[in-house]
Amino acid sequence: MTILSDFSATTLDGTPQDLSAYAGQVVLVVNTASQCGFTPQLSGLEELWQQYGDQGLVVLGFPCNQFGGQEPGDADEIGGFCQKNYGVSFPMFDKVDVNGDAAHPLFAWLRTEKSGLMGSKIKWNFTKFLVGRDGRVVKRYGSTTKPEKIAADIEAALAS
Numbered sequence: 001m002t003i004l005s006d007f008s009a010t011t012l013d014g015t016p017q018d019l020s021a022y023a024g025q026v027v028l029v030v031n032t033a034s035q036c037g038f039t040p041q042l043s044g045l046e047e048l049w050q051q052y053g054d055q056g057l058v059v060l061g062f063p064c065n066q067f068g069g070q071e072p073g074d075a076d077e078i079g080g081f082c083q084k085n086y087g088v089s090f091p092m093f094d095k096v097d098v099n100g101d102a103a104h105p106l107f108a109w110l111r112t113e114k115s116g117l118m119g120s121k122i123k124w125n126f127t128k129f130l131v132g133r134d135g136r137v138v139k140r141y142g143s144t145t146k147p148e149k150i151a152a153d154i155e156a157a158l159a160s
Contacts, residue, residue, distance in 0.1 A: 012078060026056055026157040028128055032092075033070035034078060045147045098111075099121050
């Protein structure tokens with residue numbers, strides 16, 4: 001059985017990061033974009049990270065340019081934008097594809113674990129996957145689900 005800690009990704013500053021570093025934590029994986037109508041959700045994601053981080057939640061942001069070219073910047077531009085405009089302090093990773101043949105293996109796995117309205121495909125930016133302490137996907141949320149609406153599920157995952 002595959003779990004979150006079986007994957008690795010590159011951080012926004014170019015450092016390889018083994019996701020086993022988050023083993024035993026509740027993880028919210030989100031594909032982000034700087035020029036999307038849902039971009040203000042970065043504030044809500046930061047609030048979740050601030051509110052529940054000391055209880056074991058980590059938010060992982062993965063910029064993606066596959067939807068309307070809404071993440072055209074390079075790593076420095078993305079990091080600067082997220083920090084300056086939304087105070088993002090949760091871990092951000094290098095730009096990835098979330099659909100198609102070049103999809104990052106993490107997102108290929110997430111999509112097969114919990115499908116959405118378009119089957120296993122991710123429909124748009126700010127699709128969120130909640131992963132429990134056991135490294136398995138608990139739930140998937142569409143772009144329109146605001147971060148604060150996930151709080152009860154996060155609390156339940158943290159308690160289990």
